[in-house]
Amino acid sequence: MAATEAMPDTGLRIRTSGVTFAVPSVAASGEDAIVIKDASLWYGQNQALYDIRMDIPDRQVTAFIGPSGCGKSTLLRCFNRMNDLIDNVRVTGQILVRGLDINAPSTDVIDVRRRVGMVFQKSNPLPKSIYENVVYGLRIAGIKDKATLDAACERSLRGAALWDEVKDRLHSSGLSLSGGQQQRLCIARAVAIEPEIILMDEPCSALDPIATLKIEELIFELKSQYTIVIVTHNLQQAARVSDRTAFFWLGKLIEYSPTADLFTNPKQKHTEDYITGRFG
Amino acid sequence: MGAIREIFRRGDPAIWLSGTGLGASILMIAGMIVLILGNGLGFFWPGQVARFTLEDGRVLMGEIVAREGIPAPGTDAHLVRSRLQIKLGNRDLSGADFTWIDEDAVARTEYPDSAVYVERREYGPFIGLPESLSDGDRTIASGADAVLAALPALVEKAAADRETIRRLEQYDIGGVNYRIEQARLRGRKLDLEASRTPGTDVAGARAAIEKELAALKAQYALFEGRLAQTVEEASRIRLTLRAADGEAKDLSTLDVFRAYPANRLSTSGRAAVYASRLWEFLSGDPRESNTEGGVFPAIFGTVLMVLIMSVVAVPFGVLAALYLREYARQGVLVRVVRIAVNNLAGVPSIVFGVFGLGFFVYFVGGTIDRLFYPELLPTPTFGTGGILWASLTLGLLTVPVVIVASEEALAAVPRSMREASLATGATKFQTILRVVLPAAAPGILTGLILAMARGAGEVAPLMITGVVKLAPDLPLDGFFPFLHLDRKFMHLGFHIYDVGFQSPNVEAAKPMVYATAVLLLVIVVLLNLTAIVVRNRLRKKYQTSAFS
Numbered sequence: 001m002a003a004t005e006a007m008p009d010t011g012l013r014i015r016t017s018g019v020t021f022a023v024p025s026v027a028a029s030g031e032d033a034i035v036i037k038d039a040s041l042w043y044g045q046n047q048a049l050y051d052i053r054m055d056i057p058d059r060q061v062t063a064f065i066g067p068s069g070c071g072k073s074t075l076l077r078c079f080n081r082m083n084d085l086i087d088n089v090r091v092t093g094q095i096l097v098r099g100l101d102i103n104a105p106s107t108d109v110i111d112v113r114r115r116v117g118m119v120f121q122k123s124n125p126l127p128k129s130i131y132e133n134v135v136y137g138l139r140i141a142g143i144k145d146k147a148t149l150d151a152a153c154e155r156s157l158r159g160a161a162l163w164d165e166v167k168d169r170l171h172s173s174g175l176s177l178s179g180g181q182q183q184r185l186c187i188a189r190a191v192a193i194e195p196e197i198i199l200m201d202e203p204c205s206a207l208d209p210i211a212t213l214k215i216e217e218l219i220f221e222l223k224s225q226y227t228i229v230i231v232t233h234n235l236q237q238a239a240r241v242s243d244r245t246a247f248f249w250l251g252k253l254i255e256y257s258p259t260a261d262l263f264t265n266p267k268q269k270h271t272e273d274y275i276t277g278r279f280g
Numbered sequence: 281m282g283a284i285r286e287i288f289r290r291g292d293p294a295i296w297l298s299g300t301g302l303g304a305s306i307l308m309i310a311g312m313i314v315l316i317l318g319n320g321l322g323f324f325w326p327g328q329v330a331r332f333t334l335e336d337g338r339v340l341m342g343e344i345v346a347r348e349g350i351p352a353p354g355t356d357a358h359l360v361r362s363r364l365q366i367k368l369g370n371r372d373l374s375g376a377d378f379t380w381i382d383e384d385a386v387a388r389t390e391y392p393d394s395a396v397y398v399e400r401r402e403y404g405p406f407i408g409l410p411e412s413l414s415d416g417d418r419t420i421a422s423g424a425d426a427v428l429a430a431l432p433a434l435v436e437k438a439a440a441d442r443e444t445i446r447r448l449e450q451y452d453i454g455g456v457n458y459r460i461e462q463a464r465l466r467g468r469k470l471d472l473e474a475s476r477t478p479g480t481d482v483a484g485a486r487a488a489i490e491k492e493l494a495a496l497k498a499q500y501a502l503f504e505g506r507l508a509q510t511v512e513e514a515s516r517i518r519l520t521l522r523a524a525d526g527e528a529k530d531l532s533t534l535d536v537f538r539a540y541p542a543n544r545l546s547t548s549g550r551a552a553v554y555a556s557r558l559w560e561f562l563s564g565d566p567r568e569s570n571t572e573g574g575v576f577p578a579i580f581g582t583v584l585m586v587l588i589m590s591v592v593a594v595p596f597g598v599l600a601a602l603y604l605r606e607y608a609r610q611g612v613l614v615r616v617v618r619i620a621v622n623n624l625a626g627v628p629s630i631v632f633g634v635f636g637l638g639f640f641v642y643f644v645g646g647t648i649d650r651l652f653y654p655e656l657l658p659t660p661t662f663g664t665g666g667i668l669w670a671s672l673t674l675g676l677l678t679v680p681v682v683i684v685a686s687e688e689a690l691a692a693v694p695r696s697m698r699e700a701s702l703a704t705g706a707t708k709f710q711t712i713l714r715v716v717l718p719a720a721a722p723g724i725l726t727g728l729i730l731a732m733a734r735g736a737g738e739v740a741p742l743m744i745t746g747v748v749k750l751a752p753d754l755p756l757d758g759f760f761p762f763l764h765l766d767r768k769f770m771h772l773g774f775h776i777y778d779v780g781f782q783s784p785n786v787e788a789a790k791p792m793v794y795a796t797a798v799l800l801l802v803i804v805v806l807l808n809l810t811a812i813v814v815r816n817r818l819r820k821k822y823q824t825s826a827f828s
Contacts, residue, residue, distance in 0.1 A: 080703060082699065082702070082703065085695075085698070085699070085702070087609070087610070110705050110706075110707055111705075113702065113703055113704070113705045114704075114705040117703065117704070118699075118703040120696060120699060120700070120703075122696055124694075124696035124697060124699065124700040125700070126697060126700055126701065126715055127697075127718070127719060127821070136701070136704055136706075136714075137704030137705055137706075140701075140704060140705060140706040140707075140710050140714070141705060186700070189700070189704060190703070190704070192704075193704055193705060
C-alpha cells in the first residue's frame with residue numbers, strides 16, 4: 001500500500017494481471033526453451049512477481065525491459081534458481097526449462113545451473129587466471145584432462161570473441177583485463193559448460209559504448225546456438241539485439257510480443273508510455 | 281566567544297585531541313622498546329675491570345655497573361655525593377657478587393692491565409689477576425703475560441672437551457639409558473599381563489629381557505668408565521687466579537666458558553666478546569639457575585608451542601567460522617553464539633589454564649595414561665603438564681580470535697564472486713573450497729597473526745599446564761617418536777618471570793630479564809612478520825578487484 005502511495009499517480013490503471021499472451025512464432029524453432037506457468041514470488045511478505053505466464057522460444061533472444069524494481073531481474077534469476085541464495089524467498093507456479101520443472105523437489109539445482117548459464121550485471125571474474133576462469137565450470141564438473149580443458153578454453157574464448165585478444169596471456173589474472181573484456185570473459189565462462197540457455201542480467205550497464213557494441217555483436221552470434229534471455233535498461237539495446245521483448249511493471253508482465261511489434265505498435269498504453277519515455 | 285565556537289565547529293580540538301592520543305601512545309610504546317632494548321642489548325658488552333683501593337685499606341676489583349647519587353632526603357647532602365655499583369664476581373670467595381661503594385671512600389682507582397674476566401660453570405664470573413697454568417703437577421705457564429697467551433687455546437679445548445662429554449652423556453649413555461628403560465617397561469608390561477591372565481608362561485620372555493638388560497648394563501658401565509676418564513683428563517689443566525684481596529683461586533679449565541683480559545681488549549675485541557656472548561645467549565643452555573648462559577630451550581619451547589597451538593586453533597576456528605557464516609541460518613541462535621565467542625576471547629587466561637589442567641591434563645591425560653601407558657603408572661606420562669596440553673590450552677584461548685577474524689574475512693568475500701561460481705554449476709561446498717576460502721585466506725591469516733601474538737605472550741595458563749623453570753630435555757630429540765609432546769618445556773615468558781622474580785641473585789638476573797624480554801619481542805615480531813608476508817602474497821594472488 002505504501003508503495004502505491006509513494007508512486008506518482010500516472011493516471012493509468014492496469015488490468016492485465018494474469019493475461020496470457022499468445023506466442024507468435026517469429027522464427028520456426030520448434031519447442032519453447034522456458035515455459036512459465038503462473039509464477040509468483042515473495043521476498044518474505046513482499047510479493048515481487050505476480051502470476052507471470054510466458055513462453056520463451058528456443059534459440060532466440062528475449063529481452064526483459066521495465067523500470068527498476070519491476071521484477072525483471074528477479075524473474076531472470078528464477079530461471080537458474082539464483083534466488084535460492086536469498087533467505088525467505090518463496091516461489092509458486094511452475095517454471096519449466098525444456099520440460100523440467102526446475103523448482104520441483106526432485107530437481108537437482110546444480111543440474112539446472114549447468115543447463116542455464118548466467119552473465120551478471122557487474123563483470124565478476126574469479127581471482128584466477130584467464131584460463132582458470134574459463135574452465136572453472138569444467139573443473140567443478142570433475143574434468144581433469146588437459147587436452148579437453150585446453151580445447152574448451154579456446155572454443156569458449158573464440159565463442160566470446162576474446163580469443164585473439166588474450167591468447168598470448170591465458171595465464172595472467174582475469175582481473176587484468178578491461179571491463180568489456182572481463183564481461184566477455186564471464187560470457188566465455190558461461191559458454192564453456194555448454195548450457196542450453198544463457199541469462200544476461202544487464203550485461204552492458206557498466207560498459208562504454210564500444211564494449212557494449214562488442215557484447216551486442218556477440219549476443220547476435222551466440223543466438224544461433226543458445227537461447228538467450230537478457231535484462232536491459234537500454235531500450236535501444238533491446239530493440240537492436242532481441243527477437244522478442246517483454247515489458248514488466250510492478251512485478252507484472254504487461255506486454256510480451258515480437259520486438260518490432262512491441263516497439264512500433266505497443267498494445268498496452270503503459271508500454272507505449274514507457275518506451276516513449278513518458279515514465280520509468 | 282564567536283571565535284571559540286567557530287574553532288569548535290570546525291573540529292580543531294578533535295584534531296588536537298586525536299593527535300595527542302596517537303602521540304602519547306607512540307611515545308609510551310617507543311619508550312618501552314628503547315628501555316628494553318637498551319638494557320637488554322647492553323648486557324652483553326664487556327666493560328673494563330677497575331681496581332679500587334678504599335680509604336680503609338680494602339681492595340675491590342670489578343666492573344662498574346651503575347653510578348647514582350646518594351639519597352639523603354630532607355638534608356643538604358641529598359644527591360650531592362655519588363656511589364658506584366660494582367660487579368665483583370667471585371661469589372665463592374666473598375659471598376656477594378655485587379656491592380655499592382661511596383665514591384668518597386675510594387682512595388685510588390686503577391685499571392690493572394692483566395685483569396681477566398672469567399665466565400665459569402658455577403658461582404658466577406671470577407674477576408682476578410692470572411697467576412699460572414698447570415697440567416697436573418707440571419706448570420705450563422706462569423706470570424700474567426704467559427698465562428694470557430696460553431689461555432685462549434685452552435679455553436677452546438675445554439669447549440671441545442665439554443662437547444665430547446655432552447655427546448657421551450646424551451647420545452651414548454642416553455641411548456643406553458633409553459634402551460634399558462624400554463626393556464624394563466617391557467618386563468613390567470609382561471608382569472602386568474601375567475597378573476591379569478594367570479597361567480600364561482612368561483618365563484622365556486622374562487629371561488630374554490633379563491639377558492638384554494644385563495648386556496645393556498655392561499655397556500652402560502663401559503660408557504660410564506669412558507666418561508669418567510674423559511672428565512678426569514679434561515679437568516687436569518688448572519688455572520690459578522688471584523683475587524683483588526690477594527686470595528688465590530684454582531679452577532679447572534673444563535669449567536671455564538669464556539675468559540678475556542678486560543682491560544687489554546680493543547673495540548673489535550670487545551665486539552667479538554659481545555657477539556660470542558650473544559650467540560651463547562641464543563644457542564646455549566642456561567646455567568646458574570637460569571641467570572647465566574643461554575635460553576635456547578626456552579626459545580625452542582616457545583616457538584614449538586606457538587606452532588602446535590596454531591595447527592590446532594586455525595582449523596577449528598576456520599571450520600567454526602565457516603559454519604557460522606556460510607551454513608548456519610542467521611538468526612537469534614547464531615547471534616547468541618557469536619556474542620558468546622566474542623566474550624570467550626575476553627575470559628582471563630588463567631581461567632583457561634585451570635580448565636586446561638582439569639580437562640586436558642587430569643581427565644584426557646589421565647585417561648590416556650590408564651589406557652596406553654599402564655606399565656609406567658604411577659608415574660604419569662600424559663597425565664601431567666606437557667607441551668601438548670599447554671598448546672591445546674592456548675589453542676582454546678586463541679580460537680575465538682581466529683573465529684572472529686575468519687568470520688569477518690568470509691563476510692568480506694563479495695557476493696558476486698560466490699554467484700559467479702554457483703552460476704557455473706558449483707555446489708556450495710565447491711564454491712567455499714575454491715573461491716570463498718582462498719579469497720578469505722588473507723583475512724584468516726590476520727586472525728592467525730593476532731592469535732600467535734596473543735599465544736606467544738601468554739604465561740599464566742602455561743604455568744599450570746606444563747611450563748617448567750628448567751627442562752632437562754627438549755621436546756624434540758633423536759629417540760622415537762622424536763616429537764615428545766608429553767614433555768615439559770621452557771618458555772620465554774615464564775623465563776622472564778622466573779629469572780626476574782624467583783631468582784636468589786636479583787642483581788645478576790636483572791640484565792637477563794631485559795635480554796629475554798628483547799628476545800620474546802623479537803620472536804613475536806618474527807612470527808608475525810612471517811605471517812604478514814604470507815598474507816600479502818595471498819592478497820596479491822587473490823585480490824578481488826583490479827583496483828584494490
